[in-house]
Structures are given as structure tokens and as C-alpha cells.
Amino acid sequence: MGKIDFERFELKNGLKVFVHHDTSTPLACLNIMYDVGSRDENAERTGFAHLFEHLMFGGSVNIPSYDSPLQLAGGQNNAFTSTDITNYYITLPAQNLETAFWLESDRMLNLAFTEKSLEVQRSVVIEEFRQRYLNQPYGDAWLLMRPLAFRTHPYNWATIGKEEKHIADATMQDVKAFFNTHYLPKNAVMVVAGNVTTEVVRQLAEKWFEPIVKGEKPVRDLPKEPKQTEPRRLEVERPVPLDAIYVSFHMCGKEDADYQTWDLLSDILSHGDSSRLKQRLVKKDRIFTSVNAFVMGERDPSLFTIAGHVSQDRTVEQAEKAIWQMIEELRTELISELELEKVKNQVEASHEFSEMNLLNRAIGLAYHELLGDANGVNLETEKYRKVTREGLRRVASENLIESNSNTLVYRKQQ
Amino acid sequence: MSLDRSIAPDFGKIDSIELMEPKVLHLDNGLPVFTINTGEQEVLKVELVFATGASASDKKLVAAATAELLTEGTQKHTAEEIANALDFYGAYFNSHVSHDESSLELFTLNKHLKDTICTMAEVYSQPTFPEHELETFILKGQQDMMVNEQKVSYLAAKAFSGTLFGNEHPYGRTATQSDYAALTQQDLREFHASAFAGQIQHIIVAGKLTDDTIAVLNSAFGQEKRLSNALDPIVIHASQERIVHVQKDDAVQNAIRIGRLLFDRTHPDFVGMQILCTVLGGYFGSRLMANIREDKGYTYGIGAGLVSLKHIGYLSISTEVGTQICKPALDEIYLEIGKLRKELIPTDELELVRNYMLGTILKSVDGPFSLASKWKTYLKHGLGTDDHYQLLHQIRTITPERLRDLANKYLQQEDLIQVTSGKPF
Numbered sequence: 001m002g003k004i005d006f007e008r009f010e011l012k013n014g015l016k017v018f019v020h021h022d023t024s025t026p027l028a029c030l031n032i033m034y035d036v037g038s039r040d041e042n043a044e045r046t047g048f049a050h051l052f053e054h055l056m057f058g059g060s061v062n063i064p065s066y067d068s069p070l071q072l073a074g075g076q077n078n079a080f081t082s083t084d085i086t087n088y089y090i091t092l093p094a095q096n097l098e099t100a101f102w103l104e105s106d107r108m109l110n111l112a113f114t115e116k117s118l119e120v121q122r123s124v125v126i127e128e129f130r131q132r133y134l135n136q137p138y139g140d141a142w143l144l145m146r147p148l149a150f151r152t153h154p155y156n157w158a159t160i161g162k163e164e165k166h167i168a169d170a171t172m173q174d175v176k177a178f179f180n181t182h183y184l185p186k187n188a189v190m191v192v193a194g195n196v197t198t199e200v201v202r203q204l205a206e207k208w209f210e211p212i213v214k215g216e217k218p219v220r221d222l223p224k225e226p227k228q229t230e231p232r233r234l235e236v237e238r239p240v241p242l243d244a245i246y247v248s249f250h251m252c253g254k255e256d257a258d259y260q261t262w263d264l265l266s267d268i269l270s271h272g273d274s275s276r277l278k279q280r281l282v283k284k285d286r287i288f289t290s291v292n293a294f295v296m297g298e299r300d301p302s303l304f305t306i307a308g309h310v311s312q313d314r315t316v317e318q319a320e321k322a323i324w325q326m327i328e329e330l331r332t333e334l335i336s337e338l339e340l341e342k343v344k345n346q347v348e349a350s351h352e353f354s355e356m357n358l359l360n361r362a363i364g365l366a367y368h369e370l371l372g373d374a375n376g377v378n379l380e381t382e383k384y385r386k387v388t389r390e391g392l393r394r395v396a397s398e399n400l401i402e403s404n405s406n407t408l409v410y411r412k413q414q
Numbered sequence: 415m416s417l418d419r420s421i422a423p424d425f426g427k428i429d430s431i432e433l434m435e436p437k438v439l440h441l442d443n444g445l446p447v448f449t450i451n452t453g454e455q456e457v458l459k460v461e462l463v464f465a466t467g468a469s470a471s472d473k474k475l476v477a478a479a480t481a482e483l484l485t486e487g488t489q490k491h492t493a494e495e496i497a498n499a500l501d502f503y504g505a506y507f508n509s510h511v512s513h514d515e516s517s518l519e520l521f522t523l524n525k526h527l528k529d530t531i532c533t534m535a536e537v538y539s540q541p542t543f544p545e546h547e548l549e550t551f552i553l554k555g556q557q558d559m560m561v562n563e564q565k566v567s568y569l570a571a572k573a574f575s576g577t578l579f580g581n582e583h584p585y586g587r588t589a590t591q592s593d594y595a596a597l598t599q600q601d602l603r604e605f606h607a608s609a610f611a612g613q614i615q616h617i618i619v620a621g622k623l624t625d626d627t628i629a630v631l632n633s634a635f636g637q638e639k640r641l642s643n644a645l646d647p648i649v650i651h652a653s654q655e656r657i658v659h660v661q662k663d664d665a666v667q668n669a670i671r672i673g674r675l676l677f678d679r680t681h682p683d684f685v686g687m688q689i690l691c692t693v694l695g696g697y698f699g700s701r702l703m704a705n706i707r708e709d710k711g712y713t714y715g716i717g718a719g720l721v722s723l724k725h726i727g728y729l730s731i732s733t734e735v736g737t738q739i740c741k742p743a744l745d746e747i748y749l750e751i752g753k754l755r756k757e758l759i760p761t762d763e764l765e766l767v768r769n770y771m772l773g774t775i776l777k778s779v780d781g782p783f784s785l786a787s788k789w790k791t792y793l794k795h796g797l798g799t800d801d802h803y804q805l806l807h808q809i810r811t812i813t814p815e816r817l818r819d820l821a822n823k824y825l826q827q828e829d830l831i832q833v834t835s836g837k838p839f
Binding site: 002022026027063065067068069071072073075076095096101102106119121125128130131132134135136137207208211239242271273274275278282283286289290312342345347348350352353356 | 494558
């Protein structure tokens with residue numbers, strides 16, 4: 001299967017740079033991943049990493065508009081924030097690569113903070129909060145589940161923030177402090193991918209990024225989540241047409257040896273039409289109209305979740321019982337060799353499809369470098385190949401238990 | 415030497431964007447196969463394209479149900495067996511039904527083409543539409559619809575197409591709970607016989623082809639008898655209403671849709687309107703985004719674009735805004751449209767839009783699957799390489815005067831339909 005080749009070097013200020021050549025495309029991607037996410041926020045000032053991502057488009061110290069010069073050079077850009085990382089990317093014609101270096105280096109150097117930009121982006125993010133979380137049926141599920149499942153670890157809140165008020169209250173002082181702490185060369189990984197050469201990338205990186213002051217990588221010392229010992233439950237009434245149920249279990253972090261086993265457990269339950277939840281609970285028994293199992297893919301110990309919309313003529317109790325029945329099978333029975341081979345093949349194919357995209361390859365390298373080794377991206381499929389039937393049963397039987405469960409129920413308002 | 419960061423580095427213009435032409439081969443029965451052999455990954459996408467879409471059925475949902483249930487049972491295999499046969503190889507199907515066209519796609523690692531293509535041939539040609547599976551489809555569809563009806567964006571989109579085309583028109587009608595209940599196995603079998611069986615218009619295969627890819631396709635699809643079912647163009651009876659509000663009292667935001675009927679992609683004003691729409695709301699720095707999001711903070715996003723159906727097209731502007739700022743947001747949208755009618759677009763802004771659009775096109779023809787979807791669209795609208803170069807030429811040369819004329823011709827406020835959903839305002 002395809003391997004992502006790369007070369008690497010490090011600038012004097014500690015910025016790590018990776019180059020991935022692909023001469024089949026006329027394009028280049030410049031991807032910068034900062035090692036900061038909503039888990040690094042103060043519990044009283046949540047939603048900040050994401051609000052900050054918006055502010056990064058408000059112009060930098062020497063360049064009043066970030067977007068216009070890029071669009072003029074035929075480029076596109078965007079960014080996303082998660083609990084663990086903030087990632088910025090540009091795609092543009094390879095010949096115009098320097099424009100991307102110019103723009104990204106200036107906003108790592110310093111932002112042009114204005115009150116107007118802060119005020120507008122606070123409103124934009126509040127509208128985003130409403131559009132995606134409040135004005136959608138079941139949109140607040142993670143705003144409810146995270147605090148239920150996490151008592152001390154900052155995965156307690158969603159990336160968008162705990163509440164609108166935290167965003168509305170963000171001050172200029174907060175913004176500047178956040179930038180000075182986290183937006184440093186040593187706290188970032190840059191990947192340049194596409195029709196580029198290492199010589200050119202090195203030259204451009206030295207020219208545009210090396211003058212940026214080094215700074216100190218912030219020390220992360222997050223509180224550990226204590227082991228859950230009792231089942232937790234939250235029931236809410238909402239104007240939703242169907243009842244819904246979410247059951248989340250604490251699981252290991254992304255770098256743990258059991259991570260791939262957990263991920264395959266979710267695939268056995270719900271990857272593809274042949275998966276157990278689809279075949280049994282949606283099609284055969286029609287207990288759910290839709291139901292899925294998934295892992296969050298977070299770095300620190302996180303959640304494994306089964307969630308679904310309950311059919312009109314079924315009760316939450318029947319649905320819950322059906323979920324636990326599926327879990328019981330995973331805990332007590334060995335899955336067949338054939339089913340294991342199937343989910344491994346699915347992982348291999350998904351990986352290959354995803355890597356058709358140049359940007360996905362760049363993001364994969366950057367993310368794995370944050371985990372410790374960019375080449376990890378090339379070893380992923382192999383790790384999944386090593387998962388065993390016994391391992392699946394062990395992880396399920398040790399962890400998919402009541403005392404480790406967090407259950408969120410939406411009941412339709414009468 | 416100190417670096418002056420206030421000066422932008424030089425950049426080059428995108429001078430040519432080559433559109434890779436597919437190689438056309440014919441199977442034994444004459445069925446054309448468009449091959450796009452490129453890319454580094456060991457994958458293939460095979461797409462069967464049918465010239466019939468939802469508008470060909472006088473009963474709602476029949477086309478969508480037929481396409482969806484192709485994979486839910488054949489004369490030889492149950493739905494579960496079919497799902498297993500594909501999932502085992504990490505392969506999957508996607509079926510699409512638009513108003514004018516349908517298709518079935520197979521995504522597979524190229525080493526598994528032989529193992530998966532037989533399943534594709536079987537589901538396309540011998541589906542049985544089992545009663546239990548149809549019933550599941552109906553129940554699930556009805557309940558998903560109940561969830562969607564809680565979303566203002568869904569309510570507005572539904573009312574918008576009804577207002578544009580008329581609620582009874584095949585392009586404007588939307589399904590209700592009872593349309594689901596009315597579906598029968600017989601409907602699906604009849605639609606399959608008239609629109610799918612023997613009626614592949616062409617196959618598009620993209621990815622890393624191997625020596626025997628075509629032979630494999632030939633044994634799967636090259637032996638059947640080909641039929642053809644030409645469809646009549648559609649006459650539009652648009653509604654007389656221009657301003658519509660769909661009430662939803664517990665909304666936190668209102669959804670807005672503004673637009674009008676225009677023309678198909680072969681119309682001489684199409685490319686000009688596409689450029690004008692990009693200026694208005696087609697990219698992050700567009701006028702609507704700059705004003706309504708980046709200046710006022712009224713919304714998370716707003717966009718404008720042209721939608722192309724086979725025989726007609728339309729303009730659609732869409733956004734969601736806080737309920738209490740719905741009126742000011744509408745005023746600002748009309749203000750921006752008015753500016754396009756009254757003022758010439760400054761040359762530097764137009765230059766930016768030209769380069770941005772060229773960059774987008776460059777990206778849209780990069781990689782096998784992007785190329786495949788580009789060519790699928792081109793084939794549907796009867797376009798070819800010349801049209802691609804014509805598009806590039808127009809983007810480079812269109813004048814501000816011509817764009818202002820187009821705005822005056824097509825963007826008069828009294829010709830625009832306005833649909834909102836949410837709280838009264």
C-alpha cells in the first residue's frame with residue numbers, strides 16, 4: 001500500500017518542517033498544526049482556542065488582510081480546531097508557494113489585534129454556536145455528554161465552549177495572552193506537500209520563518225480524569241420527534257497500545273451496511289432509525305460511544321437493552337476470523353481512499369509528528385493488522401461495563 | 415538584509431489549466447466507458463450513469479427508493495449477503511439520484527475489482543426490492559423526515575424549491591409522510607425496468623487502472639442488451655408567490671433563501687452569471703461574507719451560487735442568522751445585490767475573483783476522482799474540452815461593464831424569490 005514519503009529539517013527557532021513531494025499535482029499545500037486545543041483552556045474561559053482560530057484571519061502585523069492576497073494568488077485556505085489541536089491550511093498553485101509562506105509566517109510573528117475584529121468574531125462564533133449546537137435537534141448532545149463523562153479533565157467541555165457567555169466575555173487581554181503562549185515556532189509543525197522541492201521549501205522557511213523569535217514551548221499539565229466507578233445518567237426533555245440515546249464509555253488515549261483495538265470495536269458495531277448495529281438494530285429489529293458506534297480519536301483518554309435515534313414505536317428502555325445486548329456479545333464471545341479480517345480490510349481501504357487527498361497526507365504527517373513521529377502515519381494500517389480477536393474481547397469485557405458507562409437520554413416533549 | 419514583510423512576494427498567474435480528457439473505449443455491446451487513468455493510490459471508482467432521474471417518475475420518492483434499494487436484495491443474495499460481500503473487501507457503493515440523472519458508484523481497491531464488480535452487476539440488473547427492506551426504508555425515511563422538519567434550513571430549502579418551480583412540478587415537489595407510505599414494490603420494479611435495466615448510458619472509471627480493468631468491466635456490463643429511454647424536456651410552472659415565510663416558533667436562528675430561475679449551463683450568460691455570483695457570495699472574501707459575516711457578525715456563513723439542472727438552472731443565496739437580526743440581514747443582502755446593478759466592480763476586486771476562480775478550477779481537475787466528477791457533469795450537460803477553455807477565457811476577459819449589465823438583467827429585486835423559515839420578523 002501507499003507510503004507517504006517525506007524529508008524533514010528543523011529551523012533554529014525550533015519549527016519543525018516536513019516536505020512531501022507529489023509531482024502528479026500542479027498544487028501545493030502548506031499546513032501548520034499548532035499543539036493547542038480546547039483542552040488547554042481555562043475552565044472559566046472556554047471556547048477560546050476556537051474563537052482564536054477565527055481571529056487568525058483578521059490580519060497580521062504587516063498584512064492587513066489575510067484572505068485577499070491569497071485569493072489573488074489563486075489559493076484557498078481554512079482551519080479547524082479540536083480538543084487537541086488547531087490546524088491551518090492553504091492550497092494554492094505550486095508556483096505561488098511563497099505567498100503561503102509570507103502569509104503564514106506573518107501571523108505566527110504577530111497578529112494585528114483590533115477591537116472591531118474581536119467584536120465581530122465573537123458574534124460570528126456565537127452564531128456558529130447557535131447554528132450548529134442550539135438550533136439543531138440533538139445539537140447539544142456533546143454539550144451535555146462531556147460534563148457528564150469528564151469531571152476533572154478538560155475534555156469536560158466541547159471545543160465550541162461551555163456556553164455563549166464565555167465567548168461573549170473574551171477580552172483583548174485574553175486574546176493576546178493566548179497568542180503569546182501558544183503561537184510559537186516550537187509549538188507548531190509545518191508540512192509542505194505537493195509539487196515542491198525540499199531545497200525551495202528550506203530556502204523559503206529560512207527566509208520567512210527563521211526570524212521569528214523562538215519562545216518556550218508551553219508545559220502541559222492537565223488533570224487526569226479519575227477512574228469512573230458508578231454508572232452516570234442524564235435524561236433531558238427536548239422538542240425532538242424521536243427519543244435518542246447516547247452511551248459513552250471511558251477508553252484509552254490515541255497513543256495507547258489498545259487504541260486500534262477500541263477503534264475496531266466501533267467498526268465491528270457500525271462500519272458499513274454489514275455491521276452489527278445496522279444489520280440487527282436498524283434493519284432486522286428496527287429498534288433504531290439510525291445508530292452508530294465511534295471513538296473520538298482524542299490524545300488523552302477519551303470516549304467510546306454508541307448513539308442512536310429510537311424508532312417511534314419503541315421505548316428508550318428497549319433501545320437501551322438492545323445496546324447492552326450487543327455489548328454483551330462483544331464482552332463474552334470471540335468474533336469470527338472472517339469478521340476481523342473484514343474490519344481490517346475496511347481500515348486499509350479507508351486509509352488508501354483518504355490518502356488520495358494531498359491535504360489529508362499533509363495533515364496526517366503533522367498530526368503524527370505531534371504524537372512523536374511523523375512516520376507513524378505510515379505504520380497505522382499495520383497496527384490495525386495486529387489486533388486480535390482475544391484483544392477485542394479483553395478490551396470489551398474490561399471496559400464496556402455499567403460502572404464505566406455514561407448514558408444520555410433525550411425524551412421527546414409530550 | 416532585513417526582510418520587508420509588508421510587500422507581497424511575486425506570484426504567477428495561472429496561465430493554462432489542462433483538462434485531462436478521458437480515453438473512450440466501448441464494451442462488446444457498444445457501451446461507452448470513459449477511463450481516467452491517473453493517481454498514485456491503488457484505488458478505483460466505477461460509476462454507472464443512467465440518463466433518468468427523479469423527474470421521470472410521476473410518483474414522488476420512487477426514483478430515490480429504487481436507487482437506494484438496488485443493494486438491498488437480488489434474486490441470488492439477501493441485503494446482508496450483499497453488504498458483507500462488499501464490506502469484506504473494504505469496498506462500498508454510493509447511489510445518487512438527481513432530478514435528471516441517476517448513478518451507482520463502486521469504490522474499491524483496484525486489487526479487489528474482480529471480487530466486487532460482480533456484486534455491482536448483480537445489484538444493478540437483478541434487484542428484487544424485498545418487502546421487508548422497503549418497509550424499513552419507509553419507516554426510516556418517515557422518521558428521518560420528522561427530525562429534518564425541526565431544522566429551519568430544511569424547511570426553507572423545501573419552500574424555496576416549491577416556490578421556484580411550483581409545488582407540483584417534478585423539480586419543485588417535496589415528499590411528505592404519506593408519499594413514503596404510498597411506495598410499493600411494484601413502483602420500484604417498474605421504475606427499475608424503465609430507468610435502470612439495460613440503460614447504462616455510460617460508465618466512468620477513474621483511478622489506477624490495471625491491464626485487465628476493461629476486460630473485467632466488459633464481462634460485467636458488456637454482454638447485456640442495451641435499451642434507451644429518451645425523456646422529454648420539462649416545462650416549468652413557477653409559483654406566483656414571491657415572498658414566503660415558514661413559521662417555526664422555537665427557532666434560535668432564521669434560515670434565508672433568496673434566488674430565481676435562470677438557465678442551463680449552455681446559455682451564453684451562464685459563465686458571466688457564475689462570475690457575478692462568485693463576486694456576490696461564492697468565496698470567503700465575497701461581498702456577502704465581507705458585509706454580513708465579517709463586518710456585522712450576523713451569521714456563521716452566507717453563500718451564493720448557481721445550481722445547474724439539465725434543462726434549467728437557478729440562483730440560490732442561503733444563510734442562517736439570529737432571529738432578531740433577520741430583517742437587517744435581508745436588507746444588507748439586497749443592498750449588496752443593488753450595488754452590483756448600480757456600480758462597476760473595481761478592477762482589483764475582479765482580478766482577485768478571476769484568480770480565485772482559476773485556482774478553484776485548477777483544484778477541481780486534480781486527481782482521478784475530481785476529474786471523474788468534472789467529466790460526469792460535462793457529459794450530462796453535453797459539454798467538452800472546448801467549453802472548459804471557453805470558461806477559462808471568459809473568466810480572464812469579462813469586463814466590469816458586462817457584469818453590471820448581467821446584474822441589471824437578472825438581479826432586479828422584484829424578480830427574486832425570498833423564503834425564510836423560523837420566527838416571524
